[in-house]
Each structure stands twice: as C-alpha cells, then as structure tokens.
Amino acid sequence: MGDLARLDAGVTEVNSAILAKAGIVRGDKSILKVLGDGELNRAFTITAAKFSETAKAKIEKAGGQAIVA
Numbered sequence: 001m002g003d004l005a006r007l008d009a010g011v012t013e014v015n016s017a018i019l020a021k022a023g024i025v026r027g028d029k030s031i032l033k034v035l036g037d038g039e040l041n042r043a044f045t046i047t048a049a050k051f052s053e054t055a056k057a058k059i060e061k062a063g064g065q066a067i068v069a
C-alpha cells in the first residue's frame with residue numbers, strides 16, 4: 001500500500017492496469033490482493049480482487065474506497 005504514494009498526484013482511481021503501468025506490479029494482474037503494509041497519504045478508489053482487513057481500514061480512513069471486483 002505504501003507504494004501508492006509513487007503514483008502521480010492526479011491519480012485517484014487505482015486498479016491492476018494502473019499499478020502495472022506505474023511499475024508497482026508486474027504485468028496486468030487480473031487477480032490482485034491489496035495488503036496493508038505502509039501508509040496512505042491521500043484518498044484512492046482502489047479496485048482489486050481482494051483486500052486485507054488492514055488495507056481496507058487504511059483506505060477508508062484516508063477517505064477512499066475499497067471495491068472488490
């Protein structure tokens with residue numbers, strides 16, 4: 001999760017394709033699980049297959065959304 005700080009400031013919606021383009025994950029992962037390591041410094045709407053409980057709590061605390069898809 002801490003790697004999300006590397007995304008451009010204008011990025012608010014995150015999915016596996018955006019993470020791959022930014023070099024945070026390898027390839028366009030169709031099954032992505034977001035883990036709660038690190039901290040968030042801004043709100044993101046993140047779409048992934050799974051979220052750890054810690055990740056979901058940190059995303060929501062920062063004002064974002066965790067969307068399971």
